[in-house]
Amino acid sequence: MRPLIAIPCDIRQIGAHPYHAVGDKYVRGVTDGAGGIPWLVPALGDGAWLDEVVDRVDGVMLTGSPSNIEPFHYHGTPSRAGTLHDPARDSTTLPLIRKLLQRGVPFLGICRGFQEINVAFGGTLYQHVQEEPGMRDHRESPDDPLEQQYAPAHRVAFTAEGLLARLTGLKEAQVNSLHQQGVRELAPGLSEEARADDGLIEAFSVSGAKQFAFAVQWHPEWRCTGNPVSQAIFGAFGEACRAHQSARRA
Ligand SMILES: N[C@@H](CCC(=O)NCCCC(=O)O)C(=O)O
Numbered sequence: 001m002r003p004l005i006a007i008p009c010d011i012r013q014i015g016a017h018p019y020h021a022v023g024d025k026y027v028r029g030v031t032d033g034a035g036g037i038p039w040l041v042p043a044l045g046d047g048a049w050l051d052e053v054v055d056r057v058d059g060v061m062l063t064g065s066p067s068n069i070e071p072f073h074y075h076g077t078p079s080r081a082g083t084l085h086d087p088a089r090d091s092t093t094l095p096l097i098r099k100l101l102q103r104g105v106p107f108l109g110i111c112r113g114f115q116e117i118n119v120a121f122g123g124t125l126y127q128h129v130q131e132e133p134g135m136r137d138h139r140e141s142p143d144d145p146l147e148q149q150y151a152p153a154h155r156v157a158f159t160a161e162g163l164l165a166r167l168t169g170l171k172e173a174q175v176n177s178l179h180q181q182g183v184r185e186l187a188p189g190l191s192e193e194a195r196a197d198d199g200l201i202e203a204f205s206v207s208g209a210k211q212f213a214f215a216v217q218w219h220p221e222w223r224c225t226g227n228p229v230s231q232a233i234f235g236a237f238g239e240a241c242r243a244h245q246s247a248r249r250a
Contacts, residue, residue, distance in 0.1 A: 002036055002037050003034075003035070004036065004037050004039050004058050005037065005038055005058060005059045005060065005241055006039045006040075006041045006053060006057040007027070007030065007060070007061050007062075008060070008062060008093050008096060009022050009040055009043050010065045010067065010089050011088045011089060020040070020042040022040050022063060023064075025221045025222055026038075026110070027040075028221070028224070029220070029234060032225050033220075033224035033230065033231065033235070033237075033238065034238030036238060036241055042092075043086070043091075044092060046092070050096055050099065051099065054096070055103075058241040058242070059105060059106040059107065059108070059237065059241030060096065060105060061108045061110070062093055062107065062112070062114075062117065062215070063110055063113055064111030064112045064113065065089070065111075067084045067085055067089065067112070068083055068112075069085075069090055069112070069125065069181075071125075071127065073090060073094060073119050074125055075124070077127075079127065080127075090116075093113070097117055097121075098120055100211075100213075101209065101213065105211060106211040106213065106237060106243075108212070108215065108234075109214070109216070110216060110218075110219060110220065110221060111178065111179055111217060111218070112179075114216055114217050115179075115181055115182070115183070115217075117206075117215045118186065118187050118190065118204070118215075119187075120187075121187030122188060123185050123186050124183075125182065126181060126182045126183075126184045127180075127181055129180055129181065129182040129200060130180060136196070136197075138154075138177045138179050138182065138200070139177075139178070139179065140153075140178040149178060150176045150219060150222040151176060152174035152175060153174075153176050153177035154174070154175065154177055154196055155172055155174055155175075156174075156175050157171065157172045158171055158172060158193065158194050158203075159191075159192055159193050162193045163205045164194055164203055167233065167235075167236050168228065168229050168232045170229070173194075176218050176219050177217075178218075182200050183201040189206060189207055189208075190207065191204060191205050192204055193216075201217070202217045211244065212236060212237055212239075212240030212241075214236075220233045220234065
C-alpha cells in the first residue's frame with residue numbers, strides 16, 4: 001500500500017466561485033517523487049475535523065502559492081495594498097503544522113509551505129526580500145516561459161553534516177527561485193539546512209523531531225524525478241511516510 005499524503009489546498013478564485021485547489025506539479029511530487037497517494041485537503045480552517053485528518057494521514061506536503069501569509073501571524077507590519085492573501089489557507093495550515101509535530105506525522109514544506117512552518121513555530125518573514133540591503137532579487141519573471149522560471153537561479157550552501165548534506169552527499173546545489181518573501185528570524189526549534197550566497201535561509205529542519213520535518217524555499221517538486229537533489233528530498237520524505245504508515249497500522 002502506498003502512503004496517503006495530504007496536500008492542503010489554496011483558495012483560488014475561478015470565475016465567480018472560490019475553489020479549493022492544488023497545482024499539478026505538487027500532486028506529481030507526491031505520486032512520482034514520494035511514491036504516495038495524494039489527498040487534497042480543503043482549506044476549511046481549524047477544528048476537530050483537522051485532528052481527524054492528522055490521524056488518518058501518513059504524511060503532509062505544504063505547497064507553494066502566489067499568496068502571502070497575513071503578517072499579523074508573525075507580528076509583521078500590514079501588507080501593501082494589492083497583496084494577495086489566503087486567510088482560509090493560513091487558518092488551516094498554521095494549526096495543522098503544530099498538530100503534525102505533536103503527533104509525529106512527517107511533513108515537507110515548499111516555498112509558502114516553508115514560510116508557514118517558520119511562522120507556525122514563531123519565526124518572522126521579510127515581506128520583500130529584494131528590498132533588504134545586500135539581498136538579491138529571488139523573484140521569477142512571470143512573463144518568462146515556465147522552463148526559464150524554474151531553471152536554476154542561484155547557489156545554496158548546505159549546512160555541514162546537516163540533513164540535506166547527508167541525504168545528497170553534496171555541499172551545495174543550484175536551485176530555482178520563485179518568491180519575494182523569506183525567513184527573517186528563524187523560529188526557535190528550527191535548524192538551518194541551507195543558505196543562499198546573500199545570506200537568506202533556504203532550507204531548515206525541525207531540531208530533534210521524531211519524524212521527517214523539513215522545508216525548502218525553492219521548488220523541488222518541479223520535474224522532481226530529473227533532479228538528484230529533488231529526488232533525495234522526495235525519496236526521504238516518501239520513506240518517512242511509509243515508516244509512519246507501518247507504525248500507524250502496528
Ligand atoms: N508568496 C510567497 C511564496 C511564494 C511561492 O510559494 N511561490 C510559488 C508560486 C507558484 C506555485 O503556486 O507553486 C512569496 O512570494 O514569497
